Amino acid sequence: MNVDALDLLATAVLLLNEQGQVDHVNAAAEDLFGRSRKQMCGQPASGLFDNPQELASSIERAARGAVADVRQSSTLRRGTDPIEVSVTTVSLSGQKWPVLIETREIEQRLLADRNHRLVEEIETHRQLLRNLAHEVKNPLGGLRGAAQLLEAELPNASLTEYTQVIISEADRLQALVDRLIGPQRVPLNARPVNIHEICERVCALIQAEFRSDVRLVRDYDASVPDVPGDAARLMQAVLNVARNAAQELVLLRRPGEESAGVVTFRTRVARQMMLAHRRHRLALVLSIIDNGPGVPEDIRDRLFHPLVTGRAGGTGLGLSLAQDFVQQHGGIIEFDSRPGHTEFRLVLPMETA
Numbered sequence: 420m421n422v423d424a425l426d427l428l429a430t431a432v433l434l435l436n437e438q439g440q441v442d443h444v445n446a447a448a449e450d451l452f453g454r455s456r457k458q459m460c461g462q463p464a465s466g467l468f469d470n471p472q473e474l475a476s477s478i479e480r481a482a483r484g485a486v487a488d489v490r491q492s493s494t495l496r497r498g499t500d501p502i503e504v505s506v507t508t509v510s511l512s513g514q515k516w517p518v519l520i521e522t523r524e525i526e527q528r529l530l531a532d533r534n535h536r537l538v539e540e541i542e543t544h545r546q547l548l549r550n551l552a553h554e555v556k557n558p559l560g561g562l563r564g565a566a567q568l569l570e571a572e573l574p575n576a577s578l579t580e581y582t583q584v585i586i587s588e589a590d591r592l593q594a595l596v597d598r599l600i601g602p603q604r605v606p607l608n609a610r611p612v613n614i615h616e617i618c619e620r621v622c623a624l625i626q627a628e629f630r631s632d633v634r635l636v637r638d639y640d641a642s643v644p645d646v647p648g649d650a651a652r653l654m655q656a657v658l659n660v661a662r663n664a665a666q667e668l669v670l671l672r673r674p675g676e677e678s679a680g681v682v683t684f685r686t687r688v689a690r691q692m693m694l695a696h697r698r699h700r701l702a703l704v705l706s707i708i709d710n711g712p713g714v715p716e717d718i719r720d721r722l723f724h725p726l727v728t729g730r731a732g733g734t735g736l737g738l739s740l741a742q743d744f745v746q747q748h749g750g751i752i753e754f755d756s757r758p759g760h761t762e763f764r765l766v767l768p769m770e771t772a
Contacts, residue, residue: 430523434516435464439478442516451504451522453497464520469494470757474506481510481518492525494755499687501755501762555592563589607652607747611645614705614767617654618684621661631679633665638685646703646767652744653767657705659737660752660763664709683708692766694749699768702750707763714756723752741765 422443425432431448433441441459449455452467459467465475470493477489488509494501507521563586570582622635661682668680685706692702714722723742742752750767 430521433459433464433467433520433522435478435482435518435520437482437517439463439465439475439482439518441467448522451497451502451524452495464518467495468504468506469496469501469755469760472757474508477508478518478520481508484510484512484517486510495522500689501764559589559592563593607649609647609649612648612650612653613645614643614653614686614703615639617650617657618686618705620654621658622684624658625661625665625682628662629665629669632669634679634681636681636683638683640686640688643686643688643703644769646769648748648767649744652747656741656744656752656765657707659741660707660765663737664707664711664761664763667711668709681710688769689766692768694751694766694768697749697768699770701769703765703767703769705765705767707765709761710759711761713758713761714754719756722754 422434422445425443425445426447428445429447431451432445433448434443436442441462441464444452444456444459448459452459463471463475465471465478468474470491473491474493477486477491480486481489486508488507491506491508492503493506494503496502503525505523505525509519509521511517511519566582566585566589570579570586573579573582618637618639622637625633626635661684664682665680668682683706685708687704687706689702689704690700692699694702723738726736726739738752745752745765745767748767750765752763752765754761754763756762
């Protein structure tokens with residue numbers, strides 16, 4: 420194989436030795452990873468990506484000749500920015516290098532198309548639930564009213580315990596129905612919003628609720644300008660995502676374990692982002708990162724659907740409402756998750772939606 424010819428390719432190519440270490444990279448790989456050949460050569464190739472375990476397994480199988488090629492999606496870090504990529508691991512026979520990795524950046528338009536499909540899918544489910552909620556609301560009110568009338572006719576005050584159960588459960592279901600119908604379509608009260616002020620208010624609420632069970636880390640870009648938005652809805656979206664992360668950390672903490680889970684709030688400015696099939700010159704990316712076990716595989720594709728939850732006792736509405744509020748601003752919530760690192764990114768355009 421003529422390695423010099425690889426520099427003519429626009430695709431990033433890495434050649435690996437039998438131990439899965441980088442032995443050669445082409446010029447496109449240096450550009451994609453933001454590192455020189457000297458920095459990458461000799462390093463485990465899987466460590467260049469955010470899901471090293473999965474890639475290490477593919478590389479090991481390719482080195483043994485157990486698979487011809489494996490295609491996977493992954494992310495890598497260029498500086499502090501996450502880059503979504505498509506990774507193809509190829510087994511080579513009769514060559515000096517047993518494994519070749521081809522890496523392509525997933526273009527923003529492809530990400531935008533995927534997000535657009537997600538928005539449409541979520542909206543379909545949400546509309547069905549709103550219709551169902553409207554159908555439930557009237558008989559629920561009748562049930563509560565009948566229980567109140569029955570309570571007034573009871574000959575023994577001790578029997579009111581049973582009617583109170585009916586009334587309280589009806590009220591609980593009414594609150595759930597109201598959240599499903601929700602005020603989401605009320606016009607936004609848009610004004611310049613300081614996202615760091617919102618983060619600090621959310622941090623104060625999380626700290627008050629979870630105290631020493633969760634440690635909060637701030638990683639703010641002080642140069643981030645105000646964004647146009649409805650402060651109340653943005654705060655609710657951020658709070659829903661952060662509280663969801665904190666709850667997972669607390670629920671899965673082992674008895675007697677002293678180390679607290681960590682939730683990190685990070686802000687950055689992204690350039691040339693595709694959101695809702697519109698290119699934005701600048702966008703705010705607020706990442707909420709936790710070091711928990713990750714999102715269960717069986718709900719990842721449905722995570723933002725209403726009533727989908729991986730936590731016992733959860734309503735499955737927090738992330739759905741957060742996604743809805745961010746979409747009303749012309750943005751999107753994305754996430755990456757693996758054991759020890761789950762990152763939800765609230766991406767908001769800096770121009771008025």
